[in-house]
Amino acid sequence: MDFIQQSSGYLSRIETGIDALLPSADTRPAMIHDAMLYSMKAGGKRLRPTLVLAAAEMAGAGLDALPAAIAIECLHTYSLIHDDMPCVDNSDLRRGRPTSHRKYGEALALLAGDALLTEAFRILGQSYGASPSTGYALVKTLSSAASSAALIGGQVEDVIGEGRAISKSDLDFIHLNKTAALITAALEMGLLHASPAEDDLATIRKAGRAMGLAFQIVDDILDATSDAASMGKTVGRDAELGKNTYVKFYGIEASRRRVQELTDETVGALNRWGARADYLKALALDMAGRVR
Amino acid sequence: MDFIQQSSGYLSRIETGIDALLPSADTRPAMIHDAMLYSMKAGGKRLRPTLVLAAAEMAGAGLDALPAAIAIECLHTYSLIHDDMPCVDNSDLRRGRPTSHRKYGEALALLAGDALLTEAFRILGQSYGASPSTGYALVKTLSSAASSAALIGGQVEDVIGEGRAISKSDLDFIHLNKTAALITAALEMGLLHASPAEDDLATIRKAGRAMGLAFQIVDDILDATSDAASMGKTVGRDAELGKNTYVKFYGIEASRRRVQELTDETVGALNRWGARADYLKALALDMAGRVR
Numbered sequence: 001m002d003f004i005q006q007s008s009g010y011l012s013r014i015e016t017g018i019d020a021l022l023p024s025a026d027t028r029p030a031m032i033h034d035a036m037l038y039s040m041k042a043g044g045k046r047l048r049p050t051l052v053l054a055a056a057e058m059a060g061a062g063l064d065a066l067p068a069a070i071a072i073e074c075l076h077t078y079s080l081i082h083d084d085m086p087c088v089d090n091s092d093l094r095r096g097r098p099t100s101h102r103k104y105g106e107a108l109a110l111l112a113g114d115a116l117l118t119e120a121f122r123i124l125g126q127s128y129g130a131s132p133s134t135g136y137a138l139v140k141t142l143s144s145a146a147s148s149a150a151l152i153g154g155q156v157e158d159v160i161g162e163g164r165a166i167s168k169s170d171l172d173f174i175h176l177n178k179t180a181a182l183i184t185a186a187l188e189m190g191l192l193h194a195s196p197a198e199d200d201l202a203t204i205r206k207a208g209r210a211m212g213l214a215f216q217i218v219d220d221i222l223d224a225t226s227d228a229a230s231m232g233k234t235v236g237r238d239a240e241l242g243k244n245t246y247v248k249f250y251g252i253e254a255s256r257r258r259v260q261e262l263t264d265e266t267v268g269a270l271n272r273w274g275a276r277a278d279y280l281k282a283l284a285l286d287m288a289g290r291v292r
Numbered sequence: 293m294d295f296i297q298q299s300s301g302y303l304s305r306i307e308t309g310i311d312a313l314l315p316s317a318d319t320r321p322a323m324i325h326d327a328m329l330y331s332m333k334a335g336g337k338r339l340r341p342t343l344v345l346a347a348a349e350m351a352g353a354g355l356d357a358l359p360a361a362i363a364i365e366c367l368h369t370y371s372l373i374h375d376d377m378p379c380v381d382n383s384d385l386r387r388g389r390p391t392s393h394r395k396y397g398e399a400l401a402l403l404a405g406d407a408l409l410t411e412a413f414r415i416l417g418q419s420y421g422a423s424p425s426t427g428y429a430l431v432k433t434l435s436s437a438a439s440s441a442a443l444i445g446g447q448v449e450d451v452i453g454e455g456r457a458i459s460k461s462d463l464d465f466i467h468l469n470k471t472a473a474l475i476t477a478a479l480e481m482g483l484l485h486a487s488p489a490e491d492d493l494a495t496i497r498k499a500g501r502a503m504g505l506a507f508q509i510v511d512d513i514l515d516a517t518s519d520a521a522s523m524g525k526t527v528g529r530d531a532e533l534g535k536n537t538y539v540k541f542y543g544i545e546a547s548r549r550r551v552q553e554l555t556d557e558t559v560g561a562l563n564r565w566g567a568r569a570d571y572l573k574a575l576a577l578d579m580a581g582r583v584r
Contacts, residue, residue, distance in 0.1 A: 032445060032448045108448070118438045121434075135428045139413055144414055156324045
């Protein structure tokens with residue numbers, strides 16, 4: 001099966017999983033469930049859930065990793081809803097559609113974000129009754145990556161650093177936490193479905209760190225060079241908000257070279273799994289060359 | 293040991309647990325950890341964590357229930373921070389101090405709420421390595437009570453019902469979900485530390501439901517009859533916001549009678565545990581008579 005086919009297989013499992021695992025849009029109160037699904041079903045690359053599914057498959061998991069994949073997508077989606085809000089980035093457009101607060105108002109967007117963050121853990125809490133120790137390990141990994149010292153911590157430094165001079169090491173802190181932490185958690189959560197050895201986990205974390213940093217740098221490059229129509233979201237916002245991006249610090253060319261180095265690192269770490277890692281290696285290369 | 297002594301013992305364990313289990317205020321980024329602790333250390337009744345500890349003790353738990361107690365207080369505190377925000381209740385005062393967004397600004401209050409919600413699951417995910425199946429059951433119970441179909445669902449109907457005519461059954465939906473769900477979860481989480489039988493869980497859920505409804509009705513009564521100085525928060529907001537309260541529907545006297553009935557129900561359910569339930573029974577009576 002080639003890369004495109006395999007990607008589309010994962011995507012279709014993910015879309016099915018969203019419908020199967022989240023409360024339906026008519027669950028009381030319908031308004032909040034409608035808002036949750038509006039943001040969850042807006043498409044997007046589905047990178048994090050794809051990483052969960054692909055890592056589980058690479059590791060030869062005996063357990064179905066779909067609930068973990070949907071959980072991490074809920075978590076990622078909550079962070080987008082809250083980041084878009086007027087008091088943070090004040091974005092009107094996400095994935096080619098009005099952001100949650102533009103469509104539902106601020107109060108409901110706030111609550112829909114809260115609900116998707118909670119839903120991530122509810123799905124984990126409901127789906128691993130047959131293997132509670134796996135479920136527990138998944139909660140530990142996801143909650144830690146999403147915490148105030150990781151995902152939220154990166155977001156905080158990103159917001160308070162806007163328009164201010166920060167150091168290169170501060171920029172690394174932001175990228176490592178705002179983006180790489182959750183991408184690393186996705187790969188790790190996939191592996192957890194196959195009772196991994198500690199060495200496997202350490203290696204996948206290396207791959208996730210490099211892949212996550214590359215992804216964020218590509219995002220910074222695209223925000224600086226692309227247009228709203230092809231990105232499906234407001235672009236040029238980084239410069240407008242005075243955000244500290246990799247591009248701002250190092251320029252476009254050095255940023256592109258860094259993406260290449262990080263992609264090599266990712267592939268190097270994934271070689272531990274030989275041919276079973278072919279899909280994830282192809283994904284890392286694809287991400288490095290993505291145009292949106 | 294009498295009721296006051298036992299309460300103060302729980303309170304002091306809870307304060308110690310907050311310091312021990314949450315990241316310290318100087319953890320990077322310090323600003324978010326400071327904001328999290330500002331809201332967590334504002335005092336308050338500590339009802340939910342006290343219920344966790346007391347229920348665990350009543351059931352003869354072999355495992356320390358303190359992490360679950362702190363987790364549910366993190367969850368409760370996040371819900372207060374977000375409810376106070378300008379786009380929801382727009383409250384300036386909470387527990388006698390400026391609300392989070394008044395002190396830290398909206399963006400940081402939003403993120404501090406997100407961080408405490410996440411922290412609830414991080415603490416559960418970190419603390420039950422010796423008994424992952426208990427940890428997993430705790431996640432299941434807490435995430436379900438906090439979800440869009442429970443806590444958040446109640447909050448949503450409360451907000452969208454403001455200033456509108458709703459039915460008595462809608463009011464029940466709001467109270468059951470906005471308040472009783474988490475109080476029930478607190479009691480259940482305490483019991484989970486003692487490998488409870490399904491009958492025990494069903495009985496404690498009955499007690500929690502009645503206790504939670506009584507608590508919310510007392511809150512409504514106090515909002516209508518008390519003053520800001522003794523409550524430590526903005527009062528009279530319910531009427532101002534056009535909130536649908538028990539008092540608005542049934543009046544003060546009928547509300548007081550209902551509190552009494554519900555307290556009797558709570559005590560009746562707790563009798564299953566005989567003298568071991570003495571503390572929780574005293575707490576139910578105390579809550580029914582509370583003045584703030």
